[in-house]
Amino acid sequence: MQRQTAVVLGATGMVGGILLQQLLQNDQFSTVRILVRHPLHFQHPKLEIKQVNFNDAESFEDTLGDGDVLFCCVGTTQKRVNNDKTAYRKVDYDIPVTAAQLAAKHHFSKYLLISAVGASPNSGNFYLQLKGSVEEDISTLPFDSIHIFRPSLLLGHRNEKRSAEKLMQAVLPALSWMMIGPMRKYRPIEAGKVAEAMVNAALSDSKGLQVYEYDKMK
Template sequence: MANKAIIAGSSGLIGSNLLDILLRETFYEEVLILVRKELPVRHPKLTQLVVDFDRLEAYADQLTGHAIFCCLGTTRHKTPDRAVYRKIDHDYPLILAQLAHKNGVEQYHLVSAVGANAASSTFYIKIKGETEADIQRVGFATLHIYRPSLLTGNRTEKRVEEKIVTALFKIIDPLLFGGLKKYKSIPASIVAAAMYKQSMQINTGLFIYESDKIKQL
C-alpha cells in the first residue's frame, strides 16, 4: 500500500517547507493537502483538496494514510477575534485528529509553540496547551508535538513586527543557553525537516520536541 501523507496548513511557513520536502523525497508516494483555495503547485503525487474547514466532517473519507501533519495556525494580528483564533488553533486540529484516527491514520504531527501550557493565564499559550492535551486524548499510537520558538524564513506576506523581532533575536540567540536554549529562534525549514524525518520512524508513543531538540533532530 502506498505511503500517503496529509498536510493541513501547507501555505504557511512550516507547511510550505514540509510540502516541498514531501514532494521531493520518495518516502511518500501520495501527498494530500487541505486548502481553502488551490496553491500554484503541481506535482504527479500531489492532490489538492479545497475544503471548508468549518465542515471537515464532509471530507472524512479522504483523511486516510500513514501520517497527518497539522501546521495550522494564525496570529493575533491576523485574527484578533479570540473565538475565531481558538477555532483555527484548537478546533480544526482536534477535529482533523478525530477524523483521521477513526480512519486508521497511524501518526499525527502537530505544530504547537514554545511554552504551550493548558494552565497558563495567557490566552494564546493556553490554547496551544489545550490543543496538545485534547489531541493526546484522541488515542493515536504515535503522536509527535513540535514546539518551535520564533520561526524564521521567507514569508509570502511581509510582517513588519516580525522582521523587527527576528533582528532582535539575532542579538539575543547567542545569549540563550542551558534551559533557555529552547527559546532560540529556529528556521521553519528545520522544523519541517524534523517532522519529515520523525514520520519515517516506527516508534510509537507521545513525543514532544522543544526548539533545541527539533534542531538536534
C-alpha cells in the first residue's frame, strides 16, 4: 500500500490529540499535517503544523493543501461560544463542511468526521440538528469513501474544564450495562477507541458512505 498524507482538523482536542499520536506512529502515513488556530510547539519528522484562519477561505485552502485522507475532529461547546448559536454554527457546521468541500476539490480520497449519536437534520435539538446537517451536506461530495463516527459521551482527559461532562464520565460507565438493544449506541466510549476506529477506517478499502456507532468503534 502506498503511504498516505493525512490532514487533521481538531488535533488539540480529546480525540484529535490521540488520533495525531496514532497517525504519527503508523507507518502507512508518510506525512501528517495538522491545521491549528494557534502556534503549537511540537516536533516530529512526519508532522507538518499549519496555522490557519478558518474564517478566511483562501487561508483555509492554502493550509489544507494536497493529501489523501482528511480527519475532522473539530467541535465547540455552548460555554466556549457564550451560547451564541451563530458562533457555534461557524465551528460545528462551517468548518467541517468547508473542509470537506476543499478536500474534494483537491482530490482527497477519504473524509472522516466525528459527529454525534442521534445526529439528524430533523432533530429538535440544536446540537444534533447541526451535526445532522453536516452529515447530510457532506454525503454527496465526490470522495471514494466518507466515514462518519457517532460517539455518545467520550471518556478521556480534556485540557478544558467541563464540570457536567466530568460528572457524567464518573456516573455513566457504571450504568453502561443497562444500555442494551437500541440503547447500546448511547454507551460512553473511550476517546482512544474512536481514534483507533478512525485510523482503521482510513486504511480500509471500504467505499461510499460508512457510519460508525458504538459497536463499530468499541
